[in-house]
Amino acid sequence: MTLPHPPDGVLDGPRHLYAVRVYYEDTDLSGITYHANYLRWFERARSDLLRRLGIDQRAAIESGEGAYALSEVNLRYLLPARLDDDVAIETRCTELRAASCRMHQVARRGTAILCEAHLRVGFLTLDGRPRRQPEDWRTAFARFIDAPEPTATPEATGHA
Known part of the structure; x- marks a missing residue:
């Protein structure tokens, strides 16, 4: 997989690809990415997808x-990202509703799912109540929506 080059990533059919490099600040003392940084990377990728x-x-x-x-998130850690790794964040929209959407995001190093x-x-409204998404936003997501959510296979994670 070739990593995307524009700073806001690239759209590739029903997926958005966003490049991240693991810096020293992302790691713990052992050089492995701190678990909460995946949430940051995923958030940045979603923000740039919207752009x-x-x-x-x-x-x-x-x-x-x-x-x-974000109203719900379930993370599954499979392999560690390490200092200086190039990581691709892939984002797919798997369900679009009036006031929400479901997404699947994957952090990969090459073909390995991390x-x-x-x-x-x-x-939401600015006071926190659910609200219908603007119609033009729903239209943009409708063009981007994907098939049902993929799941990591043992072969893709290197745990076969």
Whole structure:
């Protein structure tokens, strides 16, 4: 897999690819990525996916329209990322609803899956109540939606 080069990643059919390098600040004393950093990488990839889809989060917040918020996440750690690794974050939208969407994200080093996340993101008013996503945002996601969520196989993780 070739890692994406633009800073906001690339759209490749029903997936968004976002490149991350593991820096010293991302690791613990043993040189292995600290577990919470996967959440940061996944969040950055989702934010840049929205940019690539033409969704202006800041304008929506400033106008009082609303914002996306993570409402559910399940992480599965499979292999460690290490200092200086190049990691690709792959994001897919697997379900689109009126006020939310489900996504699947995978952090890979080459073809090996390091960590995967199954999550739900809701669109909320600025006081925290669920709200229908703007129609043009739903349209953008509808063009990006994928088939049912993939799962890591033992072969892909190196645990066969």
